Amino acid sequence: MSTPLITIDVAQRRLRRLLLVGAAIATVWVLLPIYFLVVNAWSSQEAVNAFPKAFVPEMNHESLSFLLGFDGVLTSLVNSLIVAAITMVFSIGLGAPAGYALARYEFRGKGTFRLLILLTRAFPLPLLALPLTVLYIRLGVDDTLVGLALVHTMLALPFAVLITFSLFSGVPTELEEAAWVFGCTKVQAFRRVVLPIALPGLAASAIFAFVISWNEVFASSVLMIQNRTLTAFLLQNLDVSPMHMKFAGGALLVLPAATFMFLIRKHLFAMWGISNR
Amino acid sequence: MANIAIQNVTKSFGSYDALKGIGLAVADQEFLVLLGASGCGKSTLLRIIAGLETADIGEVHVGGERIDQLQAKDRRLAMVFQNYAVFPHLTVFENIAFGLRMQKRPQEIVSAKVNQVARMVHLEALLDRYSGQLSGGQRQQVAVGRALMTQPKVLMLDEPTAGVSPIVMDELFDRIIEVARTGISILMVEQNARQALEIADRGYVLVQGANRFTDTGAALLADPDVRKSFLGG
Numbered sequence A: 001m002s003t004p005l006i007t008i009d010v011a012q013r014r015l016r017r018l019l020l021v022g023a024a025i026a027t028v029w030v031l032l033p034i035y036f037l038v039v040n041a042w043s044s045q046e047a048v049n050a051f052p053k054a055f056v057p058e059m060n061h062e063s064l065s066f067l068l069g070f071d072g073v074l075t076s077l078v079n080s081l082i083v084a085a086i087t088m089v090f091s092i093g094l095g096a097p098a099g100y101a102l103a104r105y106e107f108r109g110k111g112t113f114r115l116l117i118l119l120t121r122a123f124p125l126p127l128l129a130l131p132l133t134v135l136y137i138r139l140g141v142d143d144t145l146v147g148l149a150l151v152h153t154m155l156a157l158p159f160a161v162l163i164t165f166s167l168f169s170g171v172p173t174e175l176e177e178a179a180w181v182f183g184c185t186k187v188q189a190f191r192r193v194v195l196p197i198a199l200p201g202l203a204a205s206a207i208f209a210f211v212i213s214w215n216e217v218f219a220s221s222v223l224m225i226q227n228r229t230l231t232a233f234l235l236q237n238l239d240v241s242p243m244h245m246k247f248a249g250g251a252l253l254v255l256p257a258a259t260f261m262f263l264i265r266k267h268l269f270a271m272w273g274i275s276n277r
Numbered sequence B: 001m002a003n004i005a006i007q008n009v010t011k012s013f014g015s016y017d018a019l020k021g022i023g024l025a026v027a028d029q030e031f032l033v034l035l036g037a038s039g040c041g042k043s044t045l046l047r048i049i050a051g052l053e054t055a056d057i058g059e060v061h062v063g064g065e066r067i068d069q070l071q072a073k074d075r076r077l078a079m080v081f082q083n084y085a086v087f088p089h090l091t092v093f094e095n096i097a098f099g100l101r102m103q104k105r106p107q108e109i110v111s112a113k114v115n116q117v118a119r120m121v122h123l124e125a126l127l128d129r130y131s132g133q134l135s136g137g138q139r140q141q142v143a144v145g146r147a148l149m150t151q152p153k154v155l156m157l158d159e160p161t162a163g164v165s166p167i168v169m170d171e172l173f174d175r176i177i178e179v180a181r182t183g184i185s186i187l188m189v190e191q192n193a194r195q196a197l198e199i200a201d202r203g204y205v206l207v208q209g210a211n212r213f214t215d216t217g218a219a220l221l222a223d224p225d226v227r228k229s230f231l232g233g
Helices: A002-041 A045-049 A062-068 A075-104 A110-119 A125-139 A145-169 A172-182 A187-214 A220-224 A230-238 A244-261 B042-050 B092-102 B107-120 B136-149 B166-180 B193-199 B218-221 B223-232
Strands: B004-015 B018-025 B031-035 B057-062 B078-080 B153-160 B185-189 B203-207 B210-216
Touching: A045 A062, A045 A110, A045 A125, A045 A244, A062 A075, A075 A145, A075 A187, A075 A230, A075 A244, A110 A145, A125 A145, A145 A187, A145 A220, A145 B153, A145 B223, A172 A187, A172 B078, A172 B223, A187 A244, A220 A230, A220 B185, A220 B218, A230 A244, A230 B057, B004 B042, B018 B042, B018 B210, B031 B193, B042 B057, B042 B078, B042 B153, B078 B136, B092 B107, B092 B136, B107 B136, B136 B166, B193 B203, B193 B218, B203 B218, B203 B223, B218 B223
Parallel strands: B031 B185, B031 B203, B078 B153, B153 B185
Antiparallel strands: B004 B018, B004 B057, B203 B210
């Protein structure tokens, strides 16, 4: 009797070890480039160009402070933050109700709608650039942050709808019905029961929208002239810059997004009944 | 008075007739059990009374008042759902307090009432826990406690023992008997026909959306037709 039990135990331990190795490889795969980016961003020009590479940053702020002092960088950084925030609000504000409707109601054309919403991603942005620019100039929203946020919302919306759809599908209808029976209107039941349960997923969906906007470079380059976002600004200015400036620019792009994710991480890993870390 | 009167309730889902002109009466303080094979319309009837479904035709009266036009929240009924529907993001305390919180009662009253109900359903020691930290039986106790909080006219239970072990099932039935003794009207849908009939005052047996047998629990248990169809001889 005891032999097969031990075999299962060994197999489980092996599987666990394999999982750990896989997780370690995946972590290094993601973190190593970011690590080198950060090391080189905090190194002097000589250290960046030297070989072999240092593993410890010199904590030299020269490249970064030069870049931050460079005319227009701070403005474009703020522009990026504003556009990403508006995109986040728009795509969750529009996407979550659509996802909820898809999850809870039966209506004609539901399957087609789910397919069509993905089609907004089927048109490459370069193809849309000219008509979009003409339309934006006519409407007077070219070179405005809200105008750019609308384009980014279009890019993020399909994901917001589909993520929130599966999110709300995962909240049992019985919970909502229980809330109605115990005195909630439909809106109250959503606010007091569905929303808190769906919050971690909504936060993930919001981050996704933020990152899509933060990283988007094409529309920002085409539609904006005075009010460029950081990606468009850096693309324009760092293309011909020396290597240490490119690293500093890269760090400037990665760090705010990473900080933002760090700040709302507890909503991502929230487990009811276990303390949020 | 919290008697229930259901008149000629009919409900179809597309071409499928779930309920065909059901009439049913529960007296004040009576414990009635609804039996029948799965898919015979028992749960649909319960959902219509609770206001979670609308009947195509027919009327529902509770305590002499017609309620089938009211929203679920205004019916002042309580329900224990099949999978208990305990809110996973709230503690046991807040789950039980839910109905009173919606009525915006003062904190002292809510606390006092929750403690009283928690003693009744044996949950005093678990008020800080979340549903993920409870057993199936404890979750059912939370659902019963939450249902009793608002002093409802009628308590409805939808298959409260579905998917629990026989030992837990006996405990759950004991608890339901305790609740029934407090003088509340109870309408319970249940698969375990024999045990349900032993503890209920009366039983209704639905067959394909229509009412086939109605009698006291003991009489139904003794009826050869009922025994043959539902109790395995």
